[in-house]
Amino acid sequence: MQLPSAQVAVLETASADEAQSVDALASATDLPPETVTGAVFELEEAGLVAINEAVDETITLTDEGAEYADEGLPETRFYEAALAAGADEDPVEMGPVIGRSGLEGPQVNIALSNYARKDYGVIDSGEVTADPEADPTADPELVALETLAERDEEVDADSLAVDGDVLDQLERRGLLERRETTVRSVTLTDAGVTELMAGISAAETVGQVTPELLTSGEWREAEFSEYNVEADAEVVDGGNVHILRQTAERVKDTLVGMGFQEMEGPHADADFWINDCLFMPQDHPARTHWDRFALERPTHIDHLPEDLVERVERAHREGVGPDGEGYNSPWDEDFARAIALRGHTTSLSARYLSGEQIGDLEPPQRYFSVEKVYRNDTLDPTHLLEFFQIEGWVMAEDLSVRELMGTFEEFYAQFGIHDIEFKPHYNPYTEPSFELFGTHPTTGELVEIGNSGIFREEMLEPLGVECDVMAWGLALERLLMLMYGFEDIRDIHGTLCDLELLRDTEVTY
Known part of the structure; x- marks a missing residue:
């Protein structure tokens, strides 16, 4: 029986008694793993070998995950700062707690988004309360990060005694990476053993069309290797329009x-267009600094239509129509000119x-x-x-x-x-x-x-x-x-x- 040289090498190296991985066969035959993989699939199709597939999952910490394993999760640091500020007794302002925690940039938003999720306390209207019974040292996510950091290597997921939901959450947060690899092991079938005993030899086959093969005309006489369209290929995630x-x-x-x-x-506009034109009183709670994002520079708009400003102010002060009353509350044009994100x-x-x-x-x-x-x-x-x-x-x-x-x-x-x-x-x-x-x-x-x-x-x-x-x-x-x-x-x-x-x-x- 004649086979391509790669298939012959794999068939002669494989065993009927002991399964061997593709990597082991590649090492024994001095062939690239991808060549061995292709040969194995072709031999399986011919019924000469059997392939067993298993998926191995490994986990590694990202740089951010390693940082949190060492310094603590943002939400636990925020909780500790809230406790130190007395938030377990009375609500405290959020700003000083953030300053005390040492969190900066994106870590602040991360801490705030996870603080209530983990029942460490409540954040409401810019004030923080802390549950004195909470135990951040027992946080399952922190414990998992510390466990991974202690191993300081790529860890087999099966050897890690951590709840799957915790790992899913850490992966969503970008604190760990999971990598799945398909491990294939190969054994000779009875048919493969029979063909080996009968004798096999390497056939001269061409696996790639080259310019030389075409210009010389040798391609007419060449025997080409079959192309396995079912062989695994590297998965590449391209760009896409967000859903x-x-x-x-x-x-x-x-x-x-x-x-x-x-x-x-x-996107950034005068309060006049965002609220005043909507008959929203200037002392409405939604127009306080707690509920809006004001601009530091520039702080005020240069131009507003004067006649429209007068009509809007009159509606706020006096109302519209014979039965209108307005709000009878302060109205300040300088406030109306203040710029904020809409x-x-x-x-x-x-x-x-x-x-x-x-x-x-x-x-x-x-x-x-x-x-x-x-x-x-x-x-x-x-x-x-x-x-x-x-x-x-x-x-x-x-x-x-x-x-x-x-x-x-x-x-x-x-x-x-x-x-x-x-x-x-x-x-x-x-x-x-x-x-x-x-x-x-x-x-x-x-x-x-x-x-x-x-x-x-x-x-x-x-x-x-x-x-x-x-x-x-x-x-x-x-x-x-x-x-x-x-x-x-x-x-x-x-x-x-x-x-x-x-x-x-x-x-x-």
Whole structure:
């Protein structure tokens, strides 16, 4: 029997009594492992050898994981600083606790996002409390990191007595790396033994077409090796459009298909456009420094339309119409000129409705945006410091809540969501107002997915709008939760995102 030389070498080296790994066969035959692998698959197809496959998983610490094993996890350091500040007795300000902990940069956000998750305490409205019964030294994630650090090498996962969920969490946090390798062991079959006893010899075969082979014409007489299309190849993960961006583009296509035009505008804007034009009183809690991200430089906008500023101030002070009362609260133009990161894209709606952005608009009009907004919220499975908001509004005569609800039902139906629920709500700038909820496909819980209503006269009259405007702000990330069953929006972007989940999740249409 004639076989390619590599197959002959493997067949003569393999044993019928003892399984040998591909690496062992490669070492014994002085052939590259990939050549031996190809030969083994070809011999298996011919029934001359049997292949047994096993997957070995090894774990190593990343540089960040090694640092935390030595210095402690950010959340445990934050907890210890909170205890030292007396947070186990009374709430304390978050700023001094961060300073005492020595955490800087991204580690601060990491500590805050994991502090409540591990029940070390509560962070609310910029204040921290600490549970005196918590024991950070027994933190399973910290113990696992310390165990890996002690081994100081690549560790076989089967030899590590650590809960799988803990390893999954550490991997999501980028503190360890898992590597899976397929180990193949080879044994001779009865047919292989028979052929060896009958005698085998090496056939001259060509495994690669070369320029010389082509120009000389020798390829006509050459015997070519078979190409095994089932052989393992190195997996290379290429770049891809993030699922959140893909869904954002799909939302845009859907709204354009419903007759809307897209808005655009600044991420950092004057409080005037972000809040004052929305009839949001200047002493509203949401406008304090705890809930907004102000700019250090520049601090104030240079230009605002004077006549519009006067009308907005009058609405705040006196109200609109014969029965209007306004807020009877302080109104300061200097505060209105202060620049902050927008907390909602309704600032774009105010710019467009006022005519400041693209000129005066005559009804009917439909506009939308899918843009980032920024809020100083506490991080949790449904809240981020920055996220995407689906803003939209319709300007027309005699609009009602019926048209608004119908718009939502049509929009969400495009994404396979048909169980939207509505709940009455209060907004300073809409009346009536209501929140939207959808049912999470995995947990069955109601998830708030947006806020909406009909813009109040106190907002529209200063902007010069003389007809009805219905409007909404929907959360793109929470739409993603309803579509794909994500339970924590930190899994899809941010420092804790799950890359494998993002690679494997298919965008549906």
